[in-house]
Amino acid sequence: MAREMVRQGGRSARIQSEVHRTVRDMLKTMDRGAITVPMIAEKSGVTPSTIYRRWGDLSELLADVAVARMRPVADPEDTGAMGSDLETFILQYAEEMSSKVGRSMLADVLGSMEGAAAGRCCQFTYDHLETLRERALTRGEKAFDVSEAIDAVIAPIIYHILFRDRELTIDYCRSLVSRFLEKCAGA
Amino acid sequence: MAREMVRQGGRSARIQSEVHRTVRDMLKTMDRGAITVPMIAEKSGVTPSTIYRRWGDLSELLADVAVARMRPVADPEDTGAMGSDLETFILQYAEEMSSKVGRSMLADVLGSMEGAAAGRCCQFTYDHLETLRERALTRGEKAFDVSEAIDAVIAPIIYHILFRDRELTIDYCRSLVSRFLEKCAGA
């Protein structure tokens, strides 16, 4: 059979979720640099070789867990207008990403070169913004461009989180959003 | 003696530069995931324990090398006007950072949590922009704000390099600069 077969149920799935859960637990209580594959294996009740074979590497596993955590469970909140929709989403986004776990997830996602972790993760952001845009269009509002929103709002937030060169206050995030919306309206 | 003593000359410095050179060489010819501390040690003529004791970790060593490479050797080129100064600098910056080695340096710098690698590296960018700003002021031009330049131009470039969600063309970088300069002029 030529088709590549990938099991997605039963034991395989059970192990994946158990390992993921273990990693999430460990990230809460201990330092990321102290986590090792054998430790994860023991706490999950799995052999290390299973983890190595399946994920290849600690950084790949961490990236996989991070992407799974970032995967949104619901659409962004509908506040009734595009401006408040965007602001609400951005404030929540900034708070999540700048938290300790958020920072860790970002580092993990960017730390894996092999998988498409980074791409998948920023796709989530793109989709959310696209949802807001379509919602605005449905309302008859003049909607923003998603790529421009990423450049004007998301990119600065991520930059400052990664390089720790500026405190990410609520006011600052709000000003990013409002300046972006003004520019849209003026165009 | 209470004062912390750090040796900076002689053998210690020789080893540092030798190890750095070895790492740079290896990054050119082989994949980053394949580089190990014992390999670096052998090629540098040093024992692994020396590297572990001094840098603590492979990722810390890579970050150290990356920061050293990013340290600018000269001020940005003076083209006679602020607009062209900024565009010239940004285009060069984008090309360096989006190259294979640039991407690797970024990943290495962001991969080390301990040291202040990320902070030092983005300080270089800040300093360069500050130089351009002061140069503009000296000429009597209406200068841009450095923090705003980072948000509007640098951050998007870094974002797209890290997440690989968009091709970083010359035209795109130029449009970031020109839009930023227009916004400055209009303010």
Place this chain on the structure above:
DNA sequence: CGGCTAACGCTAAAAAATTGCGTTAAGGTG
């Protein structure tokens, strides 16, 4: 139900990381 094989466990071997201890050589001092 029965065959196929992806995915796992176990174990041994290889590689990497850690640690103790003696030695070398910066950098300061009399």
Place this chain on the structure above:
DNA sequence: CACCTTAACGCAATTTTTTAGCGTTAGCCG
């Protein structure tokens, strides 16, 4: 300049992590 202190290194033993072979288990399909 000779001497002293100790940061930084080399070496080697130990521990831990990673890799690889091989038999076994259990999804998925006909």
